[in-house]
Amino acid sequence: MPRSLIEVDNLSFGFRGQATDLVEGVSLALNRNETLCIVGESGCGKSVTALSLMGLLPPDATRISSGTITFEGEAIPADDFRRLSTLRGDRMAMIFQEPMTSLNPAYKIGDQITEAVRAHRGGSKAEARDRALQALEQVGIPAAKQRLGEYPHQLSGGMRQRVMIAMALVNDPSVLIADEPTTALDVTVQAQILDLIASLQDRSGMGTIMITHDLGVVAQVATRVAVMYAGRIVEIGTAQEIFDDPQHPYTIGLMSSVPKLTGPRQRLSTVPGLVPTPDRMPEGCRFATRCPFAQSVCATVPPLAPVAGDHRVACHFAPLETRLEAV
Template sequence: MTETAPPLLEIEGLTFGFRNQSANLVDGVSLTLGRNETLCIVGESGCGKSVTALSLMGLLPPDAVRIDSGTVTFEGETIDAGDFARLSRLRGDRMAMIFQEPMTSLNPAFRIGNQITEAVRHHRGGTEAEARERALEALEKVGIPAARQRLDEYPHQLSGGMRQRVMIAMALVNDPSVLIADEPTTALDVTVQAQILDLIADLQTRSGMGAILITHDLGVVAQVATRVAVMYAGRIVEIGTAQEIFEDPQHPYTIGLMSSVPRLTGPRQRLSTVPGLVPTPDGMPEGCRFSTRCPFARPTCREVPKLAPVAGEHHVACHYAPLETRLEAG
């Protein structure tokens, strides 16, 4: 019997919020990521996707955020979610992140080469010349033409697609095991978007790297995801393989997201929407946080639903899942 390989990254019971508020921004989030796997985290803006990623990278301000619970197990090492010092030592080395907007993430006052070599010198040491050669290799790896020339250019001299490739090169320069990409294709045209996604997939195939992709674009998710986690108001409400989520969505929020995607075929019809807004941290409803927007809400929803198995790897946090049988039964 073949043993299942341990996860590359495992997050268990991550819960945190602002120090001046009682409600949690992220509440009991548990996720796993395997080698050469792409986990997509989807949901509307304000659902907690990006702050979850920032917490993994140790980038949340400790004076403003309280970490109530949670552990991060990375390559067999278990780290307390509030151990910002240990997480920061992993950042840019074994775990790396591509931020949403490269023009604001890259320092406009420094040349591209200087910004990439900083990560090399900090984590790997060596001479400036050695770090510069490693930076050059990283730029060539992500397909930037005239890479040696680009080392001495400033961010404003590059196109949006090139800046995004520089961000990827910076993230990959120390050969991380885990790459977190926060909306990596935002504001890029579809051709460049496809190139960036293909580049990340190719790098995963070559190195076995695991990737967490944060996005609201379900088209991108359908293209690249191995597994999908749907997040709403700081909680994971549904998780499973990409096939399970797309073919049989079970949480009302997931169904609402799927229904709002424009169709290229069939008769013209008005797009479906999910009514209402994601609640603010100080306005979270009791029990199921989606209950104020859910068409199937019942008195039972005042209790917090547990993330329970439906079939295979498919888990849903809804009192009425599977919807096809529970709601028909009344």
């Protein structure tokens, strides 16, 4: 049995009509019972990368330049949308950011979950409904049998998110992709949802890829962290390595922008500028236009090189403590 549940090797793609790849050279691996958090500000390519792993990008509008997705030992070309679709909802599942737009308002909760069961597991409608009931009970929804006959608008935001988790887990997937699963929830429900995902993961050995911009969530749940900027992975390592010793200037900027709850009040640090649009990507390092350390060497693409252990950084000046002193 392979150690990695899923490996992504050199994934690059864009949309037809665009000369520049939106996502470029992304390589990731997810192991069993592990949570990999992908972080970065809006527009960095986190969600579209997740959609590509699920085969949810529109084939007619997507231009795949390169990439292989190895799932449980099976190598799948990134442009094999047909094969990825057979894994979607079965061995790989996804929780979307906003359950009210992800659940069909015209269908009852029970019908939507049983459809996922019968599509991949077959069986009778009664058997699928029993499995749907078990899934709702598994995620802690009270009066689960009654909820099967209700519509999405009849449930609270937290309950709808639990339904999305139940739908994702109903076929016991090996890999769960959670795209900002707690963004629209208050902090109490957010904590409940994160605890729920963690307990289900511990119980089944499932691997989780969590996409978020909330570094507090990352610190709470991450085993490893990948920092993404403008479609590239700029830093990756264990959660401890990233939080204790961030090496990429963008990662340092993200860490510095988190407000502090103690100490004197001070102006919140920000990363100046905006993520470049696909038609205006700079040559070389894509962060160079916003980086305080940028020099002429940054006109070339920095490799994702090891710093220490599993910690890798795409910066010409890493490790910053020694390289910048010599400049």
